[in-house]
Amino acid sequence: MGMSELRIEALSARTIVAVNALSLKPGQEQFVTPVSYSVAAAVTDPRTSWQRVVLDGDEVRAFIHGNFDPSAEAPFSSILWRVNVDADVQGRGVGRFAVHALADEARSRGIEVLHVIYEPGELGPESFFTRLGFTPVGETEYGEVIARYSL
Template sequence: MTPANLDAALGIRVRPDQEHAVAPVVKSLAEAYVHPGVAWPRLITDGGRPVGFLMAFFDIDWRLDGSVTRSGLWRLNIAAGEQGRGYGRFAVTAVAAELRRRGATRMYVTWHPGPDGPERFYLGLGFRTNGETSGGQTVGVLDLTPEPRR
């Protein structure tokens, strides 16, 4: 995120039927501001065209008592007209690569439960539920095995 692409990021909107399941980009940017060094906001572009927004988190105090820290995908907003084109998969893969680079062995995500939520998307990428919830959302975890060398 830069001053030059702020307005483009703020313009990212999911489909109206998804708005209840994911916070808008403006909330993510406010959270990134109050969690410096933990939040990792990124605008997703294709040929310079904004198509989505992601925010990862690194070593966040998961239980708010310092006993458990986790890293993962905090927010994923793919623009309404850009969904189904692989941008979400790209975003998850990019966060996983960054987490591997930082030495993480697991990647966490939460999602809105129910038939209108993104559970199928995350399970299809290899996340598994771990029986936890966070703020009423389902917690998923992806084991980050090292990528094969090419």
């Protein structure tokens, strides 16, 4: 699988089933949804939500959910809520491709900083986000890490 074959498209009725079927590596389940995501999901506006799938050919390989809400306070004004990469293709640049697409979208909206919130932990996504250039800047009331990426 080469990076050139990957493409991104809006989440649709056709792809949502495949998103729900994405597999995780053992131990990753606990890191999929930080508490803050569940809390914010209740108030996420469909007009500010950015949900995409990464396709390799016709296969859904990843799902990414960002939110851009200029009326919200940081980190919620520009945030990567979720990136799920199928276990079979983790470590092959699919997640990086997805996050770069979200960053491109943020830049196109004139946004200069992207945030992410994640659970700390040995099997968690911290090393992935660090490699992409996110820097921890604080934590939520639930003990999750808040990190930022300058665009």
